[in-house]
Amino acid sequence: MSNAERSSSLWRVVLDTNILVSAFLFGGVPGAILQAAEAERFTPLVSAPLKNELEEVLAEKFSFPEEMIEAACGRLWQICEWIDPKIHLDICIDEDDNRVLECAMEGHAECIVSGDRDLLRLPPIPALSILPPRAFLDRLQTAGKT
16 A cells, blocks of 8 residues: 555644644553554644644643753644644534534544544534544554554
């Protein structure tokens, strides 16, 4: 299978900030998801607003210095497909959740992985699953993508 065919067969996935923070700080299931992304088991999607949110959370809530943020996020930004959302959604009370949805919708994601209860409780969105980390990892394993 060529790289183009392989890339087109991969799931397109938005990893919410809470998943990435957990992966960097604690490992566990979110860490395994990040490792699967690095191993090219799926295509992680990101947008500038999501990048900014992650970097702000790491700096402000967890006191990561700039060098540590670069060390944690540098590889991630290289493997992500960058999305520039043109749509503006106002579905969620939390504006950051709307940015996650915008990236997913514009990037034609099959899945959002999040621990955010507001996102997980949204009514079904056609062609988009919103899954907690364990359910996503289980799907990857079942599909033979891990």
